[in-house]
Amino acid sequence: MKPEVLEALKKYLFQLADDELIIGHRNSEWTGLGPILEEDIAFASMAQDEIGHAQAFYLILHELGEQDPDTLAFYRSYKMFKCCHLVEYPIGEYDFSLVRHLLYDVQEMIRLKALSHSKYEPLAHLASKLIREEKYHYMHAVTWFQQLSNGGEEARIRMQNAFDLAYPLAFSLFEISDYHAILEKESFIISEKELENQWIQEIQSIVQKTPIIMPSVEDKTLHYGGRVGKHSEHLEPLVNEMSEVFVIDPTAKW
Amino acid sequence: MLTKELILEYLEEVKDPEIPAISLVDLGVISDVQIQENQQVLVELTPTFAGCPAIEYMRKNVEEVLHNKGITSTAVINYKKVWSSDFITEKGLKQLQEFGLAKPSKSSDDLLKSLQNVECPKCHSKNTQLLNPFGPTLCRAIHHCYDCKETFEQFKSL
Numbered sequence: 001m002k003p004e005v006l007e008a009l010k011k012y013l014f015q016l017a018d019d020e021l022i023i024g025h026r027n028s029e030w031t032g033l034g035p036i037l038e039e040d041i042a043f044a045s046m047a048q049d050e051i052g053h054a055q056a057f058y059l060i061l062h063e064l065g066e067q068d069p070d071t072l073a074f075y076r077s078y079k080m081f082k083c084c085h086l087v088e089y090p091i092g093e094y095d096f097s098l099v100r101h102l103l104y105d106v107q108e109m110i111r112l113k114a115l116s117h118s119k120y121e122p123l124a125h126l127a128s129k130l131i132r133e134e135k136y137h138y139m140h141a142v143t144w145f146q147q148l149s150n151g152g153e154e155a156r157i158r159m160q161n162a163f164d165l166a167y168p169l170a171f172s173l174f175e176i177s178d179y180h181a182i183l184e185k186e187s188f189i190i191s192e193k194e195l196e197n198q199w200i201q202e203i204q205s206i207v208q209k210t211p212i213i214m215p216s217v218e219d220k221t222l223h224y225g226g227r228v229g230k231h232s233e234h235l236e237p238l239v240n241e242m243s244e245v246f247v248i249d250p251t252a253k254w
Numbered sequence: 255m256l257t258k259e260l261i262l263e264y265l266e267e268v269k270d271p272e273i274p275a276i277s278l279v280d281l282g283v284i285s286d287v288q289i290q291e292n293q294q295v296l297v298e299l300t301p302t303f304a305g306c307p308a309i310e311y312m313r314k315n316v317e318e319v320l321h322n323k324g325i326t327s328t329a330v331i332n333y334k335k336v337w338s339s340d341f342i343t344e345k346g347l348k349q350l351q352e353f354g355l356a357k358p359s360k361s362s363d364d365l366l367k368s369l370q371n372v373e374c375p376k377c378h379s380k381n382t383q384l385l386n387p388f389g390p391t392l393c394r395a396i397h398h399c400y401d402c403k404e405t406f407e408q409f410k411s412l
Binding site: 049056128140 | 306307333334335337361365366387388390392396
């Protein structure tokens, strides 16, 4: 592999891993606080899946010469992260977390399906494995989103407000950075633009079965920056909290 | 002379720590066994869910069980290999049911439909309803049986 391709690949793997780690950590914050017990379990379980996916992506990075997964997850400055702004936002009310979960996991399903055809085999194999787990996240998100949006007036208003807040943020998932073009040339990935188009269509088809109105997004680049280390104000405190125990003694054995 | 068959027989002793009724062999988690020239044994494990917290425990357990048989082995985890609930053996499916877990549907089935009217492992009624596709471990869903009024768990189709 040419050095510039390897560098680009590592950046992209950090993008994937960091999105998963941070959304996983955010979803884990519902543990013990879920609006009903079943949802408490669901968010905890999905968080565990996502952190497992992050670990698997960090392991590929480790095989490419980076440090071990724990060190990559807990011992980097927040400025080194490549996650997007959508995953960084606090959990807010349950409606926001649910809509974010829908927007994020529809994206993940589409991305993993594309990656399962990647010419970079380790990524293609891993994507095929993770799709099987994602099916449950996708089903969970779509079912709850449609049920609540078609529910009573209060539920509909809450879902609409959450959608208006989360949907513009979600375009940060598809921020284009310099490493994407290099990987497209190698047929390792398809373009962020193409993923974004597929995602908009899929979200539209889900929303169509509800009274929710899709907000128009004039500037899709408004929440860009995550892929180049320019994060929202929410990431630094999250990373500090997440790594607090690890940093006390990085050599501790668990 | 070590053979793959003998190693697999020994590995029957290694159980899933979360479902101790079933061995890793019957669960399809042991994905490869190789006997190397110097009689060193290489065992590959494929986790069910990528985030399965028990996999490192299982890996150590494989090496321990073989060590107790006087065999030097290296067990490795392959996170990239696909695992499917279709890999569970017939014997394994029976053990799951005896343990009280409904068996997974075929992974090619439509997910939403396959989670409806799952057969209750206690009374075998299909008058049941999915309560939650997520359960106490990553690999289990929760259902309720309207006939015997029991809540039961199912090993998820993957």
